[in-house]
Structures are given as C-alpha cells and as structure tokens.
Amino acid sequence: MAKTDFLTADMTRRQFMKISGKSLAGLTLSASMLSLFGCSQQQVDSGAVATWALPQGLLVVNADLCTGCQRCEINCTLTNDGVCSSYISRVKIQRRLNLDGAGNGLLSGTDNCWVYFPDTCRQCEDPACGNACPQKAITTDSRGIRVVDTDKCIGCGACHDACPWHMPTVNPETGKSSKCIACGACVAGCPSGALSIVDWDSVTSAAQAAYLDL
Amino acid sequence: MAESYGWAGKILRVNLTTGEITTQDDAKYHKYIGGMGMAYRIMYEEAPMDLDPYDEKALVIFGVGPLTGAGVPCSGRMNVTFRSTWSKGNSIVDAHMGGHIGSMLKYAGYDGIVVSGISEKPVYLRIEDGEVSLEDASEIWGKGTFAANKWMVEQNGREFETASIGPAGENLVDYSTLNTSFGNSGGAGLGAAMGNKKLKGLAIRGTGSVKVADPKKVLELSNYMMGNLIGGNNNHNVPAQPQSWAEYSATSGKNRWSGAPGRMWKKAPGGPVDTGEQPYNDINKVALRCFKGYFDFGAPAAEYTVKNGGCSSCPIRCYTEYDVDPLADYDLPTHNSNTCMPVLYGTRVYPDGVHDFKYEGDGTMVINLAWSHAVDDMGLWDNYGNLNRDLQWILRMPREEATKYISEAEYDSLPWKWEKAGDPRWEVELIRRMAYGEGDLSVIAKGTLAMMEKFNLPKSWLDRTDGATNSNLVYNGFPNHHGPAEAWQVGMLYNLVYNRDCMIHEIVCETGSGAPYEVTKKVMEDFFGEGCYDKAKAYTPINENKAKLAAYCVNDKNFHDSATLCNWMWPMTQSPSKERNYHGDLDLQADFMTAVTGETYTQAGLQEDGARITQMLRVMTAISFQQNCGSANLRQEHDAICDWVFDKEPDFKAFEEGTTKLDRADMEKAKDLFYDVFGWDRTTGVPTRETLEKYDLADMADDLEKRGIYAQNTAAAE
Numbered sequence: 001m002a003k004t005d006f007l008t009a010d011m012t013r014r015q016f017m018k019i020s021g022k023s024l025a026g027l028t029l030s031a032s033m034l035s036l037f038g039c040s041q042q043q044v045d046s047g048a049v050a051t052w053a054l055p056q057g058l059l060v061v062n063a064d065l066c067t068g069c070q071r072c073e074i075n076c077t078l079t080n081d082g083v084c085s086s087y088i089s090r091v092k093i094q095r096r097l098n099l100d101g102a103g104n105g106l107l108s109g110t111d112n113c114w115v116y117f118p119d120t121c122r123q124c125e126d127p128a129c130g131n132a133c134p135q136k137a138i139t140t141d142s143r144g145i146r147v148v149d150t151d152k153c154i155g156c157g158a159c160h161d162a163c164p165w166h167m168p169t170v171n172p173e174t175g176k177s178s179k180c181i182a183c184g185a186c187v188a189g190c191p192s193g194a195l196s197i198v199d200w201d202s203v204t205s206a207a208q209a210a211y212l213d214l
Numbered sequence: 215m216a217e218s219y220g221w222a223g224k225i226l227r228v229n230l231t232t233g234e235i236t237t238q239d240d241a242k243y244h245k246y247i248g249g250m251g252m253a254y255r256i257m258y259e260e261a262p263m264d265l266d267p268y269d270e271k272a273l274v275i276f277g278v279g280p281l282t283g284a285g286v287p288c289s290g291r292m293n294v295t296f297r298s299t300w301s302k303g304n305s306i307v308d309a310h311m312g313g314h315i316g317s318m319l320k321y322a323g324y325d326g327i328v329v330s331g332i333s334e335k336p337v338y339l340r341i342e343d344g345e346v347s348l349e350d351a352s353e354i355w356g357k358g359t360f361a362a363n364k365w366m367v368e369q370n371g372r373e374f375e376t377a378s379i380g381p382a383g384e385n386l387v388d389y390s391t392l393n394t395s396f397g398n399s400g401g402a403g404l405g406a407a408m409g410n411k412k413l414k415g416l417a418i419r420g421t422g423s424v425k426v427a428d429p430k431k432v433l434e435l436s437n438y439m440m441g442n443l444i445g446g447n448n449n450h451n452v453p454a455q456p457q458s459w460a461e462y463s464a465t466s467g468k469n470r471w472s473g474a475p476g477r478m479w480k481k482a483p484g485g486p487v488d489t490g491e492q493p494y495n496d497i498n499k500v501a502l503r504c505f506k507g508y509f510d511f512g513a514p515a516a517e518y519t520v521k522n523g524g525c526s527s528c529p530i531r532c533y534t535e536y537d538v539d540p541l542a543d544y545d546l547p548t549h550n551s552n553t554c555m556p557v558l559y560g561t562r563v564y565p566d567g568v569h570d571f572k573y574e575g576d577g578t579m580v581i582n583l584a585w586s587h588a589v590d591d592m593g594l595w596d597n598y599g600n601l602n603r604d605l606q607w608i609l610r611m612p613r614e615e616a617t618k619y620i621s622e623a624e625y626d627s628l629p630w631k632w633e634k635a636g637d638p639r640w641e642v643e644l645i646r647r648m649a650y651g652e653g654d655l656s657v658i659a660k661g662t663l664a665m666m667e668k669f670n671l672p673k674s675w676l677d678r679t680d681g682a683t684n685s686n687l688v689y690n691g692f693p694n695h696h697g698p699a700e701a702w703q704v705g706m707l708y709n710l711v712y713n714r715d716c717m718i719h720e721i722v723c724e725t726g727s728g729a730p731y732e733v734t735k736k737v738m739e740d741f742f743g744e745g746c747y748d749k750a751k752a753y754t755p756i757n758e759n760k761a762k763l764a765a766y767c768v769n770d771k772n773f774h775d776s777a778t779l780c781n782w783m784w785p786m787t788q789s790p791s792k793e794r795n796y797h798g799d800l801d802l803q804a805d806f807m808t809a810v811t812g813e814t815y816t817q818a819g820l821q822e823d824g825a826r827i828t829q830m831l832r833v834m835t836a837i838s839f840q841q842n843c844g845s846a847n848l849r850q851e852h853d854a855i856c857d858w859v860f861d862k863e864p865d866f867k868a869f870e871e872g873t874t875k876l877d878r879a880d881m882e883k884a885k886d887l888f889y890d891v892f893g894w895d896r897t898t899g900v901p902t903r904e905t906l907e908k909y910d911l912a913d914m915a916d917d918l919e920k921r922g923i924y925a926q927n928t929a930a931a932e
Contacts, residue, residue, distance in 0.1 A: 039484070040484065040485055042484050042485035043482075043483075043484030043485060044484070045484070046483045046484035046485070047483075047484075048482075048483055048484035049484070062484075063483075063484075064479075064482040064483060064484045064487055064521065065487065065521070066521075067501050067521055067522045067523055067524065067531045068523055068524075069501065069524060069525075069526065069527065069528055069529060069531065070314070070317075070526045070527060071287075071527065071529060074285040074527060075285075075433065077285075077423065078285050078426065078429045078432055078433050079429075079433065081423065082426065082429045083423035083424060083425055083426055083429070084283060084284050084285040084423060084424045084426055084429075084432075085321060085421075085422065085423035085424070086317070086318070086321055086420075087321065087373070087420070087421040087422070088421070088423065094314065094373065094375075095372050095373050096372075097314065098367050098372055098374070098375070098376075098395075099367055099368070099372040100372060101372060105372070106395055106396060107363070107364040107367055107368075107395060111547045111548060111549045112360070112395060112396075112535075112547070112549035112550070112551065113549065114520040114521055114523070114535040114537070114549060114551075115483065172343070172421050172422065173422060173423060188497075189436070189437070189440075189497065190498055191440065191497060191498065191499070191500040191501035191529035192498070192499075192500075192501035192502060192522070192531070193498045193499060193501075193502075196498075
C-alpha cells in the first residue's frame with residue numbers, strides 16, 4: 001500500500017482490517033494520527049506499533065510500552081471466563097515472553113531480548129477459524145465480530161489449527177473454543193498504556209485532516 | 215477432590231530417589247494459607263530439624279497460595295522452603311522469587327511441589343498440567359542459568375516457564391539461587407539444596423485456570439487498588455519529582471516512584487519513551503511509575519534502559535531491562551535485567567574504584583549490571599550484600615595482610631590488572647571462582663560464618679562498626695535488612711525472627727515513601743497506635759505499640775509469602791490519594807482473600823494466620839538450635855544483637871537527634887514486650903505451651919516438651 005493511499009479520506013475500518021495485527025512500519029502517519037495512537041513516527045518505523053480493527057475502534061498495540069505483566073490476560077479471563085488463566089486468554093502475551101518463534105521474546109537471540117508484546121484476534125474478513133469449523137460455530141455478530149457459539153462448538157480445535165496466529169483456544173476445562181469478542185477489558189486494565197482503543201470517528205477525522213494537509 | 219476457589223486443591227510430591235511422582239489433596243493445609251505456611255507444616259511433620267540439610271529425606275518445598283495466579287495485583291510470587299546450610303542452627307529458611315513461574319504452577323493445577331530424595335543423575339522437573347516427569351538434564355548440568363533456561367524452553371515449547379540453578383548450586387555453594395532469565399531469583403542457598411538433589415530446574419506449562427469465587431469482585435478490588443491505593447515500587451505513595459496533580463513529591467527528591475516527565479527509556483527500539491506524569495488515579499500509567507534504574511543510578515540509567523519489567527500480575531514494574539552496550543567490548547552480555555541487590559553492590563569488589571564507560575557517571579551502573587548478569591548466570595546468591603561486603607573486606611587489604619587469609623599463589627592468580635582498570639571481567643572472574651568453589655577466597659560464598667571459622671575470626675568481628683564490611687545485626691550469618699537504621703527498635707525486632715535476613719518491608723515502604731513525616735505518621739498512628747512511628751534519626755524509647763507493630767510486620771510478611779503476595783508492595787498502608795488523606799486500606803488483602811476463595815477473611819484473622827506461621831518458625835528454630843548449637847535458649851543463642859548497633863556513632867547517645875543507634879537496656883525491654891505479644895517465654899524466647907495450643911499447634915508443644923526444651927526454659931528462668 002502506498003503511503004498516500006493509507007492517508008486518503010476514505011480510509012475506512014475495512015482498510016485497517018487489511019493490515020490488522022501487522023506492524024505499521026513503512027507508513028508515515030500525520031502528527032494528529034501519531035497523537036491519537038500515542039506513539040512516535042520512530043516507533044512506527046521500528047515496527048513497534050501494530051493495529052487491530054475492532055468494531056468500537058482501532059486497537060493500538062505499542063510493543064515498546066509492553067512490560068509483560070500479563071494483566072491483559074488476567075482481565076480478559078476474569079471478565080469473560082470468570083476464572084483467571086493465561087492459556088485461554090483471548091489476548092496473549094505469555095507465549096511471546098520467552099520465545100515467539102518470530103524473533104521476539106526473552107530467549108530469542110544470543111543475549112536476552114526485551115521485545116515482547118500482546119497479540120490478539122484480527123477479526124479477519126475471511127476468517128480461517130470460521131471456515132475451518134466443522135460445526136459452523138464461529139459466526140459474525142451484529143458488530144462484525146466473529147464469535148463462538150458455544151452450543152455448537154465441540155472443542156475440536158480446528159479453529160486453533162486453522163488460524164495463522166492460533167488465536168482461538170480450546171478451553172481444556174470447558175471443552176469450548178474461546179476467541180476475542182472485542183470487549184476491551186484488556187485495554188481498560190493495561191497498566192502501561194501498551195494497549196489502547198481509538199474510536200473510529202477520531203481515526204477518520206485524523207485521517208481526513210491529514211488528507212486535507214497533503 | 216473437593217472443588218475449591220483460590221487453591222488449586224492439590225500439591226505434587228516428587229521423590230527423586232525413586233522417581234515416584236504423586237499428587238495429594240491439600241485441603242488440610244489451607245489453614246496455613248499456602249506457600250510458606252503450608253511448607254512449614256509439611257516440613258515439621260515430614261522432615262524434622264534433626265535431619266542434615268543434605269539428607270536424602272530433606273525436603274525442598276515450592277509453594278504458592280490461593281492468591282497466586284488469581285489476578286490479584288502483585289501476586290506473582292513463589293516461596294521455597296528448605297534448610298539453611300550456612301546460617302547458625304541450620305534451621306528452616308525460605309527463598310522468595312517472583313517472575314511468571316508461580317502463577318504458571320497454579321495454572322498447571324498445583325499449590326506446591328514437595329521434592330524429596332536425591333536423583334542419581336541430573337534431572338529437571340517437567341510439568342505440563344497433569345503430565346509430570348523427571349527429564350534428563352545432563353545436557354545442561356554445568357551450564358549457566360541463561361543457557362539452561364533457554365534449552366528447557368526450546369526442548370519443551372514457548373509456553374513453558376522455566377527456572378534453573380547454576381554452577382553455584384551444582385557445586386553446593388551455600389550462597390546459591392534458582393533463577394529465571396528475566397532476573398527473578400530465589401536465594402538463601404536454594405541452588406545448593408536443589409543441586410544436592412541433582413535437580414537442575416523446573417519447566418512448567420499450565421493450560422488450566424485459577425477458580426475465583428467472585429471474579430467481578432476481584433476485578434472491582436483490582437481497579438480500586440490500582441486507582442486509589444497503589445503507589446510506586448515499595449508502594450512509595452508520592453512521586454519522586456513534582457507532578458502537576460500531586461500535592462507532594464518526595465521530600466528528598468528521590469524514591470522508587472521515580473518515573474517522571476523527561477525521564478526516558480532511551481534505548482527502546484522505537485526511540486525514547488518518556489515515563490511522563492502518572493496521576494494516582496490513572497490505571498493505564500501505573501507501570502510507568504517505577505523507574506528502578508533511575509532510582510539506583512540516576513541519569514545514566516536512562517541511557518541504557520529499554521523498558522520496565524517485573525512479575526506476573528504486577529502493575530508496578532520494578533525491574534529495569536537494560537542494554538548496557540559497553541559490556542560488549544569485554545565480550546559480556548549486554549541485555550541485563552534486575553531489581554535490587556544484584557545491581558547494587560558490584561562496585562564493592564573494586565577497591566581502586568571504577569571509571570565511566572560511555573556516559574558521565576555510568577561507571578557504577580555498568581559494573582553493577584555486569585555483576586548482576588554474572589551472578590544470575592552462575593546462580594550465585596549475595597546474602598543481601600554479605601558476599602560483596604566480605605569480599606570488599608579482604609580485597610581492599612594490602613597484599614601482605616590479605617595473604618594471611620588466602621595463599622600468596624591464589625592472591626597473585628587474581629587478575630588484578632582488571633581490578634585496577636575497572637574492567638568488568640574482574641568481577642566476572644571473582645564470581646566464577648565463587649561459583650566453582652575455587653581457592654580459599656571462595657569460602658566467602660559458603661557464608662559469613664564459614665569464612666569466620668576458616669579465617670579464625672573471633673565473634674567480635676561481627677561487632678565492628680565498619681558498615682561497609684559489616685552490617686550483621688545478629689551473630690547468625692545474615693545481615694541487616696531494613697533494620698533499625700530505617701525502623702528503630704521495630705526494625706531490630708523483626709530482624710530477630712528468621713534464619714536469614716528478614717525480608718520485611720512493611721516499615722521501609724513507609725519511611726522511604728517520600729511523603730512528609732507528619733503525613734505518614736498520621737497514617738501509621740491511625741492504624742497502629744500512638745508512638746509507634748519514630749522520626750528518622752530521632753528515636754524514642756520502646757513502647758507497647760512499637761512491639762505490636764514489629765509483631766504485625768512479621769505476621770503480615772508471613773501471610774504474604776503464603777498467599778502469595780509481594781511484600782515489597784503489600785499491604786496497602788499508604789495511598790497517593792489526597793482525598794483519602796493518604797491513608798491506604800489494610801483490609802484489602804483480606805477482601806481479596808474473601809473474593810478469591812469465597813470464604814470470609816478479615817485482616818485480624820490474617821494476622822492470626824500469619825502468627826501461626828511465626829510460631830511454627832520459632833518452634834523449628836528452637837529445635838534446630840538445640841540440635842546444632844547445644845541450646846534452645848533463643849534469646850541468648852538466636853536473638854543476641856551485635857555490639858555495633860549500640861556502640862556506633864560514639865558522639866551520640868541513643869535517642870538523641872542525629873543517630874539511629876539503639877540502647878542495650880531499651881532493646882532488652884523491647885524483646886520482653888515483643889515476646890509477650892507472641893506469647894514466648896521471656897527468658898528463652900520459646901513459644902509457651904499455652905501459646906502453641908492457642909494456635910492449634912499442641913503437637914509442637916508436646917514435641918518441645920519431649921525434647922526437654924521446656925525443661926530448659928524452667929532451668930534458665932531459675
């Protein structure tokens with residue numbers, strides 16, 4: 001995507017969907033956009049900033065701010081499962097803390113590495129998890145969120161296997177898959193501001209302002 | 215197994231001699247909370263103090279509690295109980311470690327691991343939920359902890375949390391640790407206790423959960439805590455530097471709420487991160503409050519800081535994660551991380567001083583971070599600085615004096631050119647020799663008492679007033695930890711209780727908070743009674759409220775290491791909130807216990823639970839002192855205080871303004887009052903039968919009776 005394409009006024013959630021979960025490296029953001037995202041262009045250039053398109057806004061993850069406390073996982077599972085867990089959390093940091101297989105995590109190099117950050121569901125337009133589900137248990141709700149119908153789910157794990165990032169997770173205690181429903185609990189409780197949600201109106205206004213400045 | 219909230223409900227039992235691995239329902243231990251308390255009961259029942267610490271039947275007990283992994287802020291702790299090989303009496307002792315492994319143990323479904331026996335060959339314990347096995351560790355035996363942890367993760371998968379001992383533990387060096395690669399460690403000789411068992415480490419993955427009785431309440435209490443009560447590291451409740459929202463900043467300009475506008479993590483991959491202002495009610499900035507590196511080293515720390523780190527569940531990130539690039543010039547790792555001791559005392563082994571490396575004033579920091587990585591890699595413990603103090607004592611001697619203690623050949627084999635050049639390889643080489651037990655000098659890592667015996671140093675060596683090389687408050691082999699210099703008689707009293715440094719932060723968190731004295735005094739007196747809270751260097755004679763406060767601190771700390779909660783952060787004594795008049799909420803830990811377990815807890819009840827653990831500690835200490843020191847008179851044998859505490863600063867008398875020295879007669883009265891609070895015999899400091907029965911520990915009273923310890927009480931009184 002060309003830089004100017006990204007900054008056009010008709011930039012929509014759909015366009016952000018295309019880069020959901022990817023770092024914004026390579027893009028030049030306007031000052032107002034940087035301010036909204038709470039990051040610097042240097043952080044964008046270094047690959048520290050990634051976004052996820054959610055119905056209520058753009059989830060911004062700033063890896064430089066993540067301190068690995070797992071409160072996102074705690075808040076996710078207490079809110080959605082009524083228990084406290086890491087494995088079934090819909091936002092995942094623990095699996096990146098040590099080694100994520102992509103060059104991040106404490107043990108990823110020859111010396112300690114301090115790059116680790118949370119990951120979550122991209123809410124893909126063409127969801128591999130839903131396509132793989134033999135029970136058609138992953139459907140799209142009125143907000144555009146892919147949700148698991150636990151009445152239909154048989155806990156086979158096809159969604160986990162099919163997702164390129166293995167985000168849906170079968171809860172071994174309930175036998176049901178869990179995936180992100182964009183509730184925002186992780187963001188609300190992040191103590192370092194590594195996670196934030198910017199509402200779509202603000203994103204669109206900032207993009208339009210940047211477009212007019214061009 | 216009965217369904218229970220908070221507790222996983224079972225413990226693992228691993229016999230390294232037979233290879234047998236079983237589980238046990240742990241409901242009967244819940245009255246001891248978990249962690250430390252549960253381990254003390256198990257140790258008492260199954261591995262009496264009569265055993266040699268390295269006996270095949272000796273136990274190493276890893277313990278977490280109902281709050282670990284339950285989402286409670288600052289609950290990512292694991293307690294490990296075993297026997298001391300280096301402190302007087304060879305009694306019961308604990309290592310306390312943070313990180314992510316404690317909560318992972320809970321997610322795997324266990325409240326603890328009781329390890330007995332001795333393996334024939336090196337093994338590590340692999341836990342993946344219900345699948346538990348002993349795996350061959352010959353590949354990593356002999357390796358440093360960083361390589362060992364990495365190997366275990368690579369072997370088992372990225373979702374495993376690991377911890378490893380280093381060469382120090384393998385070589386049964388008494389000052390040894392268990393380490394994660396983030397720098398979390400448990401000390402007190404845990405490395406050797408595991409090394410003796412040929413247990414290299416742990417690798418744990420848990421896909422389960424901690425059941426919580428009232429998850430909404432846990433979230434509500436967490437938000438209440440993070441938005442109203444929590445401060446910075448050590449719960450310091452005002453920022454170090456003025457912030458626009460804050461009425462106060464630290465009176466000295468320095469405390470552990472050290473993040474501030476303009477204080478940057480300059481080596482973040484995407485450029486400097488400004489820690490900025492952190493209003494007390496902004497939950498999303500809590501993790502930027504502590505900038506431990508800046509607190510420790512000032513501005514040079516910012517040049518090397520990548521980000522903050524710390525333990526699972528904790529919004530206060532007390533670890534600074536550095537990239538200390540000048541170390542690359544010496545072929546040393548640069549990405550180092552730690553908090554507290556490993557990064558504070560490295561320069562003490564450089565009698566000729568250190569120099570700057572890249573930025574003005576960065577010498578201390580670079581040297582200390584090299585120390586931190588090296589001791590963590592070797593799994594070497596510092597005994598709260600005694601390792602460094604004892605090394606400093608001998609290294610700063612002229613050659614002719616030092617060679618009275620170590621051979622001339624050994625002295626000359628030390629790479630002194632590196633010392634003189636301030637080269638970090640000097641300290642790394644010293645640490646290596648300690649970890650491998652090489653040479654006479656390495657006796658220092660066997661413990662201060664072992665060193666004194668080898669070097670024929672008299673008991674009075676511990677009475678010296680040279681604080682740089684002697685901070686031993688008692689004669690038991692461990693140093694001052696937040697003692698009378700910060701907490702008057704209260705600090706002295708709680709330093710008497712354990713068989714290692716006390717690890718109690720209840721008072722230093724207040725005295726170091728940075729809030730004006732009168733503000734903190736009001737909080738403390740409202741909670742703990744008039745006259746409990748002295749002003750810095752303006753102490754007053756002992757009174758009942760001080761003795762009660764000291765006992766409260768001990769019981770509270772014991773609860774924390776059982777629940778588990780971090781004692782550097784808990785309890786929530788002060789608050790940063792002006793609306794609350796800076797008062798915290800001491801009941802919050804009980805409220806969390808209730809919300810998590812579904813059973814009703816009160817703060818008063820938790821004090822009783824903590825006191826039960828204190829009594830068990832005292833009983834086992836008495837038994838081991840009878841066994842190993844010939845007398846269970848703990849007042850004489852265990853609680854004796856070094857002379858310097860009373861004799862330092864000869865220009866002052868105790869209780870004059872300007873000194874923290876104590877008074878002998880006053881301290882004896884303090885002991886009387888302290889023993890009274892706990893129900894200990896005034897002559898011997900041993901818990902009375904009546905006391906033990908009150909705590910439902912009658913079997914321990916019977917044991918003391920049978921061992922003749924009560925008869926000794928009577929004899930001593932006469």
